[in-house]
Amino acid sequence: MTKKFFLSTAWLFFLSLSSISNAQPSSDLSADFQEKVKSISAELRCLVCQNQTIADSNASLAIDLRNQVSRMLRQGKSEQEIKRYMVERYGDFVLYDPPVKWQTWALWFGPFLLLVLAIAFLVSSQLKRRAEPDSDFNPANREDLRALLRGDKDQL
Amino acid sequence: MRKYLLPLAVFVLVAIFLWRGLFLNPQEVPSPLIGKSIPEFSLPKLQEENSVVTSETFLGKVWVLNVFASWCTPCLDEHPMLMELASQNRVMIVGLNYKDGFQSAADWLGKHGNPYSAVAVDIDGLVGMDFGVYGVPETFLIDKSGVIRYKKIGPLSSTEIQDELLPLVESLQ
Numbered sequence: 001m002t003k004k005f006f007l008s009t010a011w012l013f014f015l016s017l018s019s020i021s022n023a024q025p026s027s028d029l030s031a032d033f034q035e036k037v038k039s040i041s042a043e044l045r046c047l048v049c050q051n052q053t054i055a056d057s058n059a060s061l062a063i064d065l066r067n068q069v070s071r072m073l074r075q076g077k078s079e080q081e082i083k084r085y086m087v088e089r090y091g092d093f094v095l096y097d098p099p100v101k102w103q104t105w106a107l108w109f110g111p112f113l114l115l116v117l118a119i120a121f122l123v124s125s126q127l128k129r130r131a132e133p134d135s136d137f138n139p140a141n142r143e144d145l146r147a148l149l150r151g152d153k154d155q156l
Numbered sequence: 157m158r159k160y161l162l163p164l165a166v167f168v169l170v171a172i173f174l175w176r177g178l179f180l181n182p183q184e185v186p187s188p189l190i191g192k193s194i195p196e197f198s199l200p201k202l203q204e205e206n207s208v209v210t211s212e213t214f215l216g217k218v219w220v221l222n223v224f225a226s227w228c229t230p231c232l233d234e235h236p237m238l239m240e241l242a243s244q245n246r247v248m249i250v251g252l253n254y255k256d257g258f259q260s261a262a263d264w265l266g267k268h269g270n271p272y273s274a275v276a277v278d279i280d281g282l283v284g285m286d287f288g289v290y291g292v293p294e295t296f297l298i299d300k301s302g303v304i305r306y307k308k309i310g311p312l313s314s315t316e317i318q319d320e321l322l323p324l325v326e327s328l329q
Contacts (some may be wrong), residue, residue: 048291066214068285091187092188
């Protein structure tokens with residue numbers, strides 16, 4: 001991304017922050033506060049530009065949601081309350097860290113289930129292999145094999 | 157033969173899931189708002205000064221809330237369908253003009269026709285945010301007690317209006 005693009009978006013972000021904080025005491029723009037807005041935004045998915053967080057995206061919806069995060073923080077809302085606000089409107093999908101509940105069990109535990117199944121399959125197939133002698137082997141060929149191992153091709 | 161049965165079954169299962177995945181739209185996020193009451197709002201009404209549209213204005217009616225904007229290109233694709241729906245008089249359509257403006261909304265409706273019984277103007281998009289709007293156009297069907305029964309993100313097709321929206325309207329009347 002070009003420097004110019006970065007600067008203009010950074011400027012836009014700053015402008016959006018400063019415009020809503022006009023009526024507020026300037027301490028709201030402290031580095032701490034901005035850090036908080038950023039850390040919450042980084043855990044929320046931008047719905048129009050999926051695979052980006054609302055902290056990374058410059059889509060207008062992401063800017064609106066970032067502003068909403070900073071507005072709610074200024075109202076003294078906790079991180080939990082802000083996330084609940086987003087989930088009520090956009091669903092769990094908005095969270096980058098999906099909650100563990102029965103709808104997401106497959107997501108959270110599916111990979112472990114697959115791992116256990118794969119190990120069980122591996123162990124059982126190995127045990128079976130060891131238990132059964134190789135049925136393709138014909139004892140009559142034993143001498144030929146010995147000759148092969150000696151490197152005595154003429155015997156064949 | 158039997159030893160190939162399990163890998164084949166796994167392959168078929170994976171293939172079914174992947175095949176299905178080809179036709180899923182990742183932009184369609186299931187709305188948590190279905191089955192819930194519409195958020196409270198009060199917005200100025202387009203083309204009627206000092207008049208407002210609120211979340212209680214249409215209580216007792218089954219109505220469609222269509223989110224649109226003059227800057228929204230897919231809205232133009234959907235527009236003829238809404239005009240057609242409005243002309244059938246089967247359900248009331250209310251517009252939510254999202255992050256747009258009085259003048260541009262009025263101009264756009266003047267140019268393309270106005271299917272809406274009323275238009276609420278949401279300039280800063282905060283009411284849209286309460287409705288979980290993220291892609292315009294969006295369409296909600298709201299029942300007599302103000303509960304959201306259906307939501308469509310993106311332009312409605314005439315099939316969706318015929319097969320999904322209208323049967324639901326009938327059942328809610």
